[in-house]
Amino acid sequence: MSGAHSHDHDHDHDPPIAARVKALEAVLTEKGLVDPRALDALIDTYEHKVGPRNGARVVAKAWREPEFKTWLMRDATAAIASLGFTGRQGEHMRVVENTAAVHNLVVCTLCSCYPWPVLGLPPVWYKAAPYRSRAVMDPRGVLREFGVTLPDSIEVRVWDSTAELRYLVLPMRPAGTERWNEDRLASIVTRDAMIGVALCDAGRAA
Amino acid sequence: MNGAHDLGGMHGLGPITREPNEPVFHAEWERRAFALTLAMGAHRRWTIDRSRFAREDRHPVDYLASSYYELWTKALERLATEEQFLAPGEIEAGRSLAPPPAHTKAPLAAADVAPMLARGTRHDRPVAAAPRFAPGDAVRVKVAASPLHTRAPRYCGGRKGTIHAGNGGYVFPDANAAGKGEGPQHLYTVRFAARELWGDAAAANDSVFIDLWESYLEPAR
Numbered sequence: 001m002s003g004a005h006s007h008d009h010d011h012d013h014d015p016p017i018a019a020r021v022k023a024l025e026a027v028l029t030e031k032g033l034v035d036p037r038a039l040d041a042l043i044d045t046y047e048h049k050v051g052p053r054n055g056a057r058v059v060a061k062a063w064r065e066p067e068f069k070t071w072l073m074r075d076a077t078a079a080i081a082s083l084g085f086t087g088r089q090g091e092h093m094r095v096v097e098n099t100a101a102v103h104n105l106v107v108c109t110l111c112s113c114y115p116w117p118v119l120g121l122p123p124v125w126y127k128a129a130p131y132r133s134r135a136v137m138d139p140r141g142v143l144r145e146f147g148v149t150l151p152d153s154i155e156v157r158v159w160d161s162t163a164e165l166r167y168l169v170l171p172m173r174p175a176g177t178e179r180w181n182e183d184r185l186a187s188i189v190t191r192d193a194m195i196g197v198a199l200c201d202a203g204r205a206a
Numbered sequence: 207m208n209g210a211h212d213l214g215g216m217h218g219l220g221p222i223t224r225e226p227n228e229p230v231f232h233a234e235w236e237r238r239a240f241a242l243t244l245a246m247g248a249h250r251r252w253t254i255d256r257s258r259f260a261r262e263d264r265h266p267v268d269y270l271a272s273s274y275y276e277l278w279t280k281a282l283e284r285l286a287t288e289e290q291f292l293a294p295g296e297i298e299a300g301r302s303l304a305p306p307p308a309h310t311k312a313p314l315a316a317a318d319v320a321p322m323l324a325r326g327t328r329h330d331r332p333v334a335a336a337p338r339f340a341p342g343d344a345v346r347v348k349v350a351a352s353p354l355h356t357r358a359p360r361y362c363g364g365r366k367g368t369i370h371a372g373n374g375g376y377v378f379p380d381a382n383a384a385g386k387g388e389g390p391q392h393l394y395t396v397r398f399a400a401r402e403l404w405g406d407a408a409a410a411n412d413s414v415f416i417d418l419w420e421s422y423l424e425p426a427r
Contacts, residue, residue, distance in 0.1 A: 017276050018235035023300040024283065024292075025238050028246065031306040033291055034313050039241035041319040046240070047230045087326035092373075109214030109359050111258055112274065121230055121240075125222050127274045133216040136361065136414050137404055145222050156400075156412040160214065162357045163376060163393055163417035164329040 051120035052191035054085045055168060058118055059194065060185035062095075063173045073097065076168070080118060090117035090166055096159060097170040098196070103150055105143070105196035106159045106167040107135035113161035115168050119191055126195065136160055146197040169194050174202040207259075207353050208360045210266035215361035215404070236275040243282050248314040248322060251289045254329075255383035259355035260284045331390035333375030338420055339394060343369045346426040347396075347418065355383035358422045362414075366426045367398040370415060378419055392420040 028034045058080055062069040072079040076093035080086070093115060096104040108114065109132050114122040125131050135142050139156045143149070150156065159167045171193040177185060188205050192198035213219070231237045247257070260281035262269065272280065286292035293304035314322065339345055347362045357379045373393040381389035396418050400408035 015235075017239075017273075017279060018233065020297060021235040021239045021242070021279055023297045024279070024286075025242055026300055027292065027296045027302055028242065028286070030302045031291070031310075032313060033249070033306060033310065034242060034245045035315055037316040038245050038314045038319055039238060041316040042241040042244050042323075043231075043237045045319065045323060047237075051230075087324040088322075089326070091326040091328050092330060107214075109361070110211055110357060111261065123225070123228050124232075124274065125224050128223070129213055129216075129219040129270060130222045132213040133219045134222075136214045137408075139412065140409060142222065146224075152409065152411075156409065158412070158414045160359065160414060160416045162359060163373075163379075163419075165373065165393075165395070165417055 046116075046121050050117060052118070052189075052194065053186070054083075054120075055115070055118035055191070055194045056186040056189035057083055057182075058085070058168070059170060059189045060182045062170055063177075063185055064182055069170075072170070080168075085117040087117055089113070090115045092165050093118075093168060094159075094165050095168050095170050096157065098172045100172070101153075102155050102157060103143075103196065104157045104159060104167075104169045105135060105139050106161065106169060107132060108161040109133070109136055110160075110162060113164075113166065115166035118168055119194060123191070143197060146192065148197065148199060169196040171198075171200045174200050176202050180205075207263060207355065208351075209262050209264070210269035211262035212360050214359045239275040239279045239282070243278050245314045246282060246286060246291070248318075249289075249291075249311060251291075251309070252285050253377075253382050254327070255355060255377070255379040256385070257281060257285065258379070259383040262355070329377045330373075331375045331377055331388060333390050333392055335392075337372050337392040337394075339369045339372070339392075339423065339425075341369050341371060344426040345369060345394075345396060345423040347422055348424055350422075352380070354380065356380050356422075358418060359416065361403060362396075362398060362416055362418075365398055365402050367396040367402070367416075369394050370397040371395040373417070376419070378421070380419075380421075394418055394420065394423065396423070 029036055062072050072095050076095040080093055098104055112122055112127040136158050139158050161167055184205055188200050188202060190198055193200050261277045290307040296303050346366045347358060349363045375390040376393040378389040378391045381387055396416050398414045400412035403414060
């Protein structure tokens, strides 16, 4: 059961929702409305094929190749598609760049909008009420909760994904990584850094 | 509607709970609920805007007490019932009690999953009229109290911002969710000073960017 709600229910037992979803699948399958093999393929896609490794490739390439970065900032959808990451919940991409003067943070206060092709499905905290309520109102407090303390001199920009534009943060490239290849760079680009709740750290390289 | 989903700026919702090495799904039923929602969406009997309304249009206590995929499941039941894919009593019975509706087409096939996801669904649309606003223009978000679907969060209602970017025409969710057609409008990214939204407690140099459709906005001075 999702961590965000474990504090207000007891889910040690098999929850009624599990039986309800099972019955729903049985009925829709019996009626020929869903093919269970398609369900398996959908699940497999987001459990095993699509995830933040995709976004890390985008970031690492942008860090190494100025021309790609220019393209990414101008037309993120096309630049990201050139790496093979397209489609559902990433149809209209925007990339926002962290610099020495600006830090960006992405939220969806109204639901759970998130760039699936580059980050996969969102973590529970991103979809849950505490983050959605406070990211726009107290981004510096939220960042501190994630262990990131920004000096007052840095401008914080919060992007509330209220439309079909999907935002990806281009984190700052850590010092000391100038000679790294793309694989090594990608290994320090985390999901949280691409949401904007973490910084990239050269110390965690693979 | 300004339901419990409209969370921006609410106090008292507690600390952010993170889970190290979080799995994509936390239970088998979450996997199936996610996949059922996408597979039923492939019948194209409802739009993403109507789906969002089906998730948010519920009592605040129900919304806040439901986990994410519980909300997806409740919305799917509602949409499937509205489209007569699901008949009353069928979930309780665990079997079909009525034939599928005449509009039923073949289900999403496993082989079509990857192409469908890679294709996605574009939401940009041509809009004949010239954009009313240009980058740098001062705008104010109209105060609205519609009980129907909208993507203007309540925390920016009545607040003044600056057009950061024009994004071209996009499907208008308020119309689309209500079954009134796509009614595309120009979509803008509007920048609000954090202090305009939250008062002096906010940092002077922080800002919030919100994507807002043209009819949500009016000129400001």
